[in-house]
Amino acid sequence: MDFVSIRIITDDIGRLVGFYEGITGVQAAWGNEDFAELRTTHGTLAIGSTRTVALFAPGSARPADNRTVIIEFLVDDVDAVYERLKDTVQDFVNEPTTMPWGNRALLFRDPDGNMVNVFTPVTPEAIERFSR
Template structure:
């Protein structure tokens, strides 16, 4: 079995795609106005409109109401990435926390976590 993608459901596909394109520095591939994928060497992030939820059954997902997923990224400089991504992003205010596999500080900004690969202050 192969993991194909992780899909996020949103009422504002363009806004969420724009954020993750900026975060991953990778352009999305759009299938329709309701669905896009951002493919990276380590996985694919799929972003779908609430109009696509019916394909999976009524109530299969609710936008902005998922309290079971956390998306983590390893970065060289947490503070610089947070400053780059925070304007106009869906990220909340950061809180510092330990991050598995990270060698430096970690900022959690729900639903995205930035974990440092270096031990900068």
């Protein structure tokens, strides 16, 4: 089994795709007006409109109703990302903070309320864990 992507269901796909394009610098690949993907080297963030839910399991997903998943992006310099995003992101959970496991992390919510973590490994152990 190989992990491929995480999909977010939203009522406003244009807004959410634009948000993630802005924070990641990755251009979305649109499959159609109801589905887009932001493909990175190691994973894909898929975004689908609520209209797609009826195609695979009607009523199984509700947009803007998640408080359990954190979408994470590895970045070279979390402090620089914070400076770049501080005027565009509306809902920061914290400022860049060094965590006990060795990552410097910045948490915020996307326009649908999903938690996003951008982080940089800063201790030797964390740097080794994420070396590619």
